[in-house]
Amino acid sequence: MRLPTFDLDVLRTFVLGVDLHSFAKAAERLGRSTSAISAQLKKLEEQVGTPVLNKSGRGLALTPVGEALLGHARRLLELNDSIFDALNQTRTEGTLRLGVQEDFGEWVLSDVLRRFALLYPVISLEVRIARNAELLTLVDSGNLDLALTWATGHASPYVTRLGQTPMHWIGAHDKPLPSRKVPLPLVMFDAPCVLRSAAIEALDRAGIAWRVALTSPSVGGIWAAVDAGLGVTLRTSMGLPAHLRVLEELPSVPSLAYELHRNRQQPTEPVAQLATLIRESLERHLL
Structure with a gap:
């Protein structure tokens, strides 16, 4: 039969x-x-x-x-x-598409890309620095092979939780916090943003009035606005400019987890190796 x-x-x-x-x-x-x-x-x-x-x-x-x-x-x-x-693996050319949430850019890319290029000198890399929502959409649609993002509860079938890092309130060195009699000015990404949501939730829970003084689509814009004294922000310490300071006076917030998303269950050998390099780099920098 x-x-x-x-x-x-x-x-x-x-x-x-x-x-x-x-x-x-x-x-x-x-x-x-x-x-x-x-x-x-x-x-x-x-x-x-x-x-x-x-x-x-x-x-x-x-x-x-x-x-x-x-x-x-x-x-x-x-x-x-x-x-x-x-x-x-016998091919001499190919393209790997990597997405990285902006906070991780400077911390991860230089080290990871250098080590990956030594292992796979003939593979072309397409790197997209973007926000969580865009990266997750690109992975889900198959337009990225791998994406490093903050954990947002996104229902992705092929995701690995890598670790977590503390969030901090950040302000200018020479700018004291305003009186509690006036709303606390915030410098934030526009919604949706996991750190924006965490900041608002922490302030509401503590009964602290707030207002959004400035929104920016980039981390660089947020750092510049905080340095100019327009308000405070909630970020991790990754890429924190030396001229800004961590504010201990504001409510405590939980740590923020980060994840690696793949567009397929069984990644190719180069994608798996790149994921390993990213994990190792984050362990050296954050753990």
């Missing part, structure tokens, strides 16, 4: 839909219609001979057979991808 052969494209859809907790999102990620995804799942269940998914409220849950299939499917896809990666 001839055994059926699984379609790896169908298995990839199945695994991605489970990881994203939504086959509609899987269809969007893969650039296919929901009807095409449904047809693939129907084909998979016909091959298996039994349902692999059950409706559970508004969502879907794996059947016992689906749970068993998921593990086998992951291993098949990893083997498939590793074969292609091994063959591609």
Whole structure:
């Protein structure tokens, strides 16, 4: 009796839909219609001979057979991808796309890029310095291979939590805090911003009135505005200019976690190596 052969494209859809907790999102990620995804799942269940998914409220849950299939499917896809990666290592050219949240730029890039270039001198790097929301969108759409961001609770299927670092209130050396009788002027990124939200939450919890004195799309703009005495900001100590100071008088805030997002479950060997270099650099600088 001839055994059926699984379609790896169908298995990839199945695994991605489970990881994203939504086959509609899987269809969007893969650039296919929901009807095409449904047809693939129907084909998979016909091959298996039994349902692999059950409706559970508004969502879907794996059947016992689906749970068993998921593990086998992951291993098949990893083997498939590793074969292609091994063959591609003989190439003399290629492009790797890295996204870095702006705070990490100066701290991470110089060290990491130098070490990566020594390992892969013929690979071209495309580096995008941007804010969290843009980077996460680019990873989700497959336009970045790897992105280093702050942890925001974004539902990304392929993310690794690397660590956390303290947040600090930052002000100008020669600018005292205003009286509590007037709102505290803040210098912030425009929303959405995880540090902006943390600052406002801490001040509201402490009953301290505040106002946004200036918004900037860049960390450099925030440092310049704080140095000019326009207000205080909440940032980490990464890249903190020497002429600014940490303010101990304002409410304490929790540490901020940082994460590494991939656009696929099994990264290529160069992407995996770049992720290792980033983790090592952050451990030296932050831990």
